[in-house]
Each structure stands twice: as structure tokens, then as C-alpha cells.
Amino acid sequence: MGKLKMVLLACLLLPVLALGLEPPTDLKLADAPNDDGSIIIITWKPSVSESEPGFAGYNIERSEFPSDSFAMIAWVPKGTDVHEDNTIETMGKSYYYRIAAVTRDSAIALSAIAGPVATTQSWFHAGKLNTLIGTVLFIAITLLYIFWARRGNLFIRRIAGLDAVEEAVGRATEMGKPILYCNGIGWIDSISTVASLNILGQISKKVAEYDTPLLVPTADPVVHAVAREMVKEGYNSAGRPDLFKEDSVYFITSDQMGYAAALAGIMSREKPATNFFMGYYAAESLVLAESGAATGAIQIAGTDQISQLPFFITACDYTLIGEELYAASAYLSKEPLLVGSLKGQDACKLLIILFVLAGTIAAIIFRSDLIYNMFTIQ
Amino acid sequence: MKKNVPMAIVFVLGVFFIIQFFIPSRPSQMIFNKAIEWDMVIFVFASVIAVDSLVRHHIIKINRKNKGWGYSIVYLGAALFMVLAAVFSGTREGSFYMKIFNYALAPMQSTMFAILAFYMASASYRAFRAKSTEATMLLISAFIVMIGLIPQGAAVWSGFPKLSEWLMLVPNMAAKRGITFGIGLGITATSLKIILGIERNWMGGQ
Numbered sequence: 386m387g388k389l390k391m392v393l394l395a396c397l398l399l400p401v402l403a404l405g406l407e408p409p410t411d412l413k414l415a416d417a418p419n420d421d422g423s424i425i426i427i428t429w430k431p432s433v434s435e436s437e438p439g440f441a442g443y444n445i446e447r448s449e450f451p452s453d454s455f456a457m458i459a460w461v462p463k464g465t466d467v468h469e470d471n472t473i474e475t476m477g478k479s480y481y482y483r484i485a486a487v488t489r490d491s492a493i494a495l496s497a498i499a500g501p502v503a504t505t506q507s508w509f510h511a512g513k514l515n516t517l518i519g520t521v522l523f524i525a526i527t528l529l530y531i532f533w534a535r536r537g538n539l540f541i542r543r544i545a546g547l548d549a550v551e552e553a554v555g556r557a558t559e560m561g562k563p564i565l566y567c568n569g570i571g572w573i574d575s576i577s578t579v580a581s582l583n584i585l586g587q588i589s590k591k592v593a594e595y596d597t598p599l600l601v602p603t604a605d606p607v608v609h610a611v612a613r614e615m616v617k618e619g620y621n622s623a624g625r626p627d628l629f630k631e632d633s634v635y636f637i638t639s640d641q642m643g644y645a646a647a648l649a650g651i652m653s654r655e656k657p658a659t660n661f662f663m664g665y666y667a668a669e670s671l672v673l674a675e676s677g678a679a680t681g682a683i684q685i686a687g688t689d690q691i692s693q694l695p696f697f698i699t700a701c702d703y704t705l706i707g708e709e710l711y712a713a714s715a716y717l718s719k720e721p722l723l724v725g726s727l728k729g730q731d732a733c734k735l736l737i738i739l740f741v742l743a744g745t746i747a748a749i750i751f752r753s754d755l756i757y758n759m760f761t762i763q
Numbered sequence: 764m765k766k767n768v769p770m771a772i773v774f775v776l777g778v779f780f781i782i783q784f785f786i787p788s789r790p791s792q793m794i795f796n797k798a799i800e801w802d803m804v805i806f807v808f809a810s811v812i813a814v815d816s817l818v819r820h821h822i823i824k825i826n827r828k829n830k831g832w833g834y835s836i837v838y839l840g841a842a843l844f845m846v847l848a849a850v851f852s853g854t855r856e857g858s859f860y861m862k863i864f865n866y867a868l869a870p871m872q873s874t875m876f877a878i879l880a881f882y883m884a885s886a887s888y889r890a891f892r893a894k895s896t897e898a899t900m901l902l903i904s905a906f907i908v909m910i911g912l913i914p915q916g917a918a919v920w921s922g923f924p925k926l927s928e929w930l931m932l933v934p935n936m937a938a939k940r941g942i943t944f945g946i947g948l949g950i951t952a953t954s955l956k957i958i959l960g961i962e963r964n965w966m967g968g969q
Contacts, residue, residue, distance in 0.1 A: 419787055421787050421788055421791075421792050422788075422789060476789075506788040506789055507787050508786060508788050509785060509786065510785050510786070510787045513784070513785050516785075517785055520781070520951070523948070523951055523952075524955060527955060531961065574802065576949075576950045576953055576954060577950075579953065579957065580949075580953055583962060603813075605813075606806060606809035606810040606812065606813035606814075607806055609809065609812065609813045609816060610809045610812050610813070613816070632816075632819060632823050635817060635819075635820040636813035636814070636817045637817070640872070641872075642871075642872040642876055643875075645875055646871075650831075654830055654831045655830070668876065668879060669875075671879055671882045671883060671886060672875065672878060672879060672882060674886075675885060675886060689946045689949070689950075691939055691942055691946075694942070695890075696886060699886045699887075699889055699890040706942060706945075707942040707943075707946040707949065708942075708945030708946055708948060708949035710949070711946075711949030711952060711953045712949065714962060723956065723961060723962065726952050726955070726961065729952065730945075730948045730949065733948050734944060734945065737944055737948075
């Protein structure tokens with residue numbers, strides 16, 4: 386019986402002995418910084434047997450006890466020397482780790498046990514310090530310009546797409562045709578959708594003044610609820626609440642291509658004189674813009690989706706590029722406070738350009754990445 | 764009251780979540796996740812209003828015999844059919860509802876997506892007409908990029924793929940980053956204006 390045990394043990398150890406499998410060494414544990422106390426970082430020196438044929442990777446094992454009850458929590462392939470264990474549930478509890486080098490034949494070589502290590506939660510994300518400084522600086526500059534805007538008029542450059550709004554609304558009035566306003570497929574938590582709703586508020590006032598029919602099909606229930614209230618308020622602000630029609634703002638579908646198909650249908654049937662495409666758009670942008678172009682409508686688009694901008698530029702008469710979408714509300718209302726914030730944005734942009742230039746000079750002439758590191762997001 | 768309460772809620776929550784962004788601790792993450800759950804609750808309530816608006820819109824169209832009112836009948840019928848299918852057959856894989864979804868709705872979505880190819884061709888035709896210096900530059904660069912991405916391009920001249928890559932990684936990327944800077948600042952400024960109550964259009968501009 387004893388001999389049989391010896392033979393079995395020898396059989397089990399044979400692959401290990403044949404391969405001369407070495408375990409990983411220098412196992413180190415650290416509590417991850419800037420987290421909620423749920424991550425432990427494990428680093429190790431890879432096994433010298435990694436280059437041997439048949440070497441597969443490492444089993445990472447964890448235990449709450451220093452010498453037994455180890456359970457595998459992850460497997461990583463060879464060539465890896467760091468692993469983040471993000472399965473820690475109890476903060477402050479001590480954990481022990483060991484790593485097993487594993488071959489394809491299931492032979493293993495265990496490292497020394499490391500530990501104990503316990504996690505703590507951070508109350509400030511030090512890696513976001515540059516973001517915090519940038520945010521505070523941006524807010525300060527914007528507020529400063531808003532304060533200056535109270536004193537007098539600030540000049541803002543002309544935006545052709547927004548200058549054309551008045552003309553587009555007027556054209557629809559003359560033709561006796563409706564205006565189609567699309568908010569895109571974004572949810573209400575997308576800032577471009579919020580910006581689009583702000584523009585809708587301004588346009589609905591103009592539409593009410595001209596008594597032009599307005600169609601606002603929406604793709605999101607929350608956006609629909611907000612859009613309806615904004616259009617209603619727009620009519621009220623213009624002193625024409627009687628002209629507001631409940632069914633002018635209506636929900637279609639949250640389905641991307643369903644929304645595109647419905648709008649294409651509306652365009653071909655209703656033949657709006659003016660189409661506005663403002664907000665968040667994805668692949669449906671070209672379907673909408675081309676369908677609108679085929680009907681001969683004036684089209685004004687605006688989005689912050691860089692991948693969709695070429696389609697809008699190609700198929701629309703005017704396109705608000707990126708930040709112009711966010712500037713639209715201030716531009717249309719001419720409200721000093723809003724214009725002030727625009728000037729604040731421009732000042733911050735100048736600051737960024739100066740940093741880009743400084744970073745370029747530092748990198749090329751001084752071979753320094755100091756400026757680059759200042760903007761690294763951790 | 765009607766205006767001040769929503770503005771106060773926006774200000775308090777806006778400032779709170781700016782601060783929360785810099786605090787990775789568990790209570791902070793828990794509050795953030797809870798807020799996301801509340802988003803879904805709001806979504807459900809808004810869905811009721813949205814569906815009501817949708818049905819009402821089509822019923823009005825049918826009643827008034829507006830242009831294309833027949834489509835409204837088809838729409839309402841299809842919507843009701845799908846609801847009944849989901850109620851009586853369930854929404855599990857293999858159910859009648861899922862069969863309609865997989866064999867009717869999904870192909871229709873794919874068809875709409877496929878139409879993009881035709882629109883791209885017509886849009887390209889418009890974009891690549893050399894009517895000005897800029898349009899000519901666009902045409903030439905687009906030609907280089909496209910020819911550099913196909914095997915035949917490299918067969919004609921081995922420099923095409925590299926030139927194509929350079930166009931995408933240097934001038935194209937520079938323009939993209941410029942736009943991205945503006946977008947980032949625009950998003951931050953818009954958020955700030957809403958939080959501080961400077962931008963009130965979402966409340967009808969009052």
C-alpha cells in the first residue's frame with residue numbers, strides 16, 4: 386500500500402520534475418491607491434520556466450488564513466507580472482496570497498505566501514488632482530467673464546449656422562410648411578441633448594412669433610417630456626400659448642433605426658421647409674440628412690459626435706461643429722450672462738493652446754514630458 | 764416656488780456630484796449608483812407619458828384623416844400585436860414574440876442600416892466634387908486614404924498605405940483634437956450654466 390502511494394506520488398510529480406517548473410518569486414502586495422477599498426495589487430517576478438514549452442500561466446490564490454484554505458481567484462497568462470484583485474468585499478480584513486505557476490499538463494509550482502494585506506478606502510482621488518485644479522480654474526475664469534458680461538456687451542464671432550435660423554424659420558412661414566426639429570437619439574443625461582433642448586426653447590419662441598407649424602419627434606421618453614414643456618414655455622414666452630398644439634411634440638421610438646425610418650417618412654410625407662438636427666447622433670445621421678436633402682429643405686445640423694460631423698457637413702446647408710452646438714443657446718438669446726460664459730470658454734481655449742505650445746517646446750527642445758504629465762489622467 | 768425648487772435641486776445635486784467625482788470611497792460610490800437607479804425610475808414614469816403621447820398622436824391623425832393616416836392604423840395595430848404577443852407568449856428565446864422580433868423587426872433594422880451604404884455613395888458624390896480649393900484638397904486626401912486602405916493601393920505604390928496612415932494620424936487627428944477640446948469646454952460650460960441657474964431654457968427660459 387505504501388509503495389502504491391509512492392508510485393502515485395511519483396506519477397503526479399513526474400511532469401513537474403520533467404519540466405523543472407520554477408515558481409514565481411518576489412511576491413508583493415499593495416492596497417490600491419485612490420479606490421473604494423476593493424482592490425489589492427499583486428506583483429511578482431515571473432517564473433524562470435516561462436520560456437519552457439508547455440508553460441501556461443499563473444493561478445492567483447487568496448486566503449484569509451496565513452497557511453491554508455487558499456482558493457483560486459484568477460488565472461493570468463504567462464508574461465503577466467501584475468494583477469489587480471478587485472473582488473475584495475470587506476475593507477480592513479487581512480488577506481494572504483500565493484501564486485502558482487501552471488503548465489498545460491496541470492503541473493504546478495507554488496510561490497511563497499505573501500501577506501497579510503488589508504484594504505483602505507480613499508476620501509480623495511489624488512490622481513484627479515490635475516482635473517480638480519483644471520475644473521476650479523475653468524469655473525473661476527468662466528465666472529469672471531460672466532461678471533464682466535454684466536457691465537457691457539462682449540463681442541462674439543458670427544456663426545453662420547445660427548444666423549441662418551431666422552431665415553430658415555421665415556422661409557417655412559412663407560412656404561406655409563412645417564419646421565422639423567430633431568433632438569437626436571441621446572438620453573437626457575447627454576449634454577448635447579440638453580444643449581439641443583436649449584436651442585429648441587429658443588426656436589419655439591421664434592416659431593410662435595411667426596405662427597409656423599413645428600414638429601418635434603423624440604426618441605427618448607424623458608427627452609420627450611422635457612421637450613414638450615420647453616416648447617409649451619416657448620409659446621408662452623412669445624405670448625402665444627393658444628398656438629401650442631399638444632401633439633406637435635410626440636414620442637416615436639427609442640430604437641435607433643426605427644427613429645430614422647420614422648423621420649425619413651415624416652420628411653417625405655410632410656415635406657418640412659426646414660429641418661433641424663441638433664444633439665446626439667450616431668449612424669442614423671446620414672439617413673436623416675440625406676432624406677431631408679432629397680426633399681429640398683433647408684437643413685441646419687449640430688452635434689458633438691465627431692464621427693457624424695462629416696455626414697452633416699456634406700448633406701446639410703449649415704452645421705454647428707462641436708462647441709458651436711453649446712454656444713447656440715447664448716448666441717440666439719444674446720443674453721449677457723450666457724455670452725459671458727462663451728467668452729470664458731474662449732479664454733480657457735487660449736490657455737489650452739498655450740499649454741499645447743509649451744508642451745511641444747518642452748518635448749522637442751528640452752526632451753521633457755513635464756507638461757504632458759501635468760495632463761495625464763490617472 | 765415653481766421655478767426656485769427645481770433650480771435649487773439642480774444646484775445642490777450639481778455641486779454635490781462635482782464633489783462626488785473626486786471621492787472614491789464606498790459611501791460616495793453608493794450614492795452615485797443610487798442616483799443612477801433613480802434615473803431608471805424617472806425613465807419608467809416618463810415612458811408612460813411618452814407612450815400616451817405616441818398613441819394620442821396617431822389617434823388624432825386617424826380621426827382627422829391627416830395625410831398618411833393609414834400608416835397610423837398600421838402602426839397602432841402592429842404595436843398592439845407586439846404587446847399581446849409579449850403578454851401571451853412571453854419574451855423568452857423561441858417564443859412567438861421573439862420570433863417576430865428576430866424574423867421581422869431585426870431584418871427591418873438591418874435594412875435601414877444597409878440603406879446607409881447608398882446614402883454614403885450619394886453623399887460622397889456631393890462631397891468629392893472639386894468646386895473649390897478646399898474641396899479639391901478633400902478629394903485628393905480622400906482618394907489617398909481610400910487607395911491606401913486597399914491591397915491594390917500598395918501594389919500601385921508602396922507609399923500609399925503609409926501616406927494614408929499619416930493623413931489619418933496627423934492632420935486628421937489634429938483637427939479632431941481641436942474639436943474635442945472645444946467640445947470638452949462646451950460640455951463643462953453648459954453644465955456650469957445649468958447648475959448655477961444661468962441657463963434656464965430647460966425651464967422654458969424663465
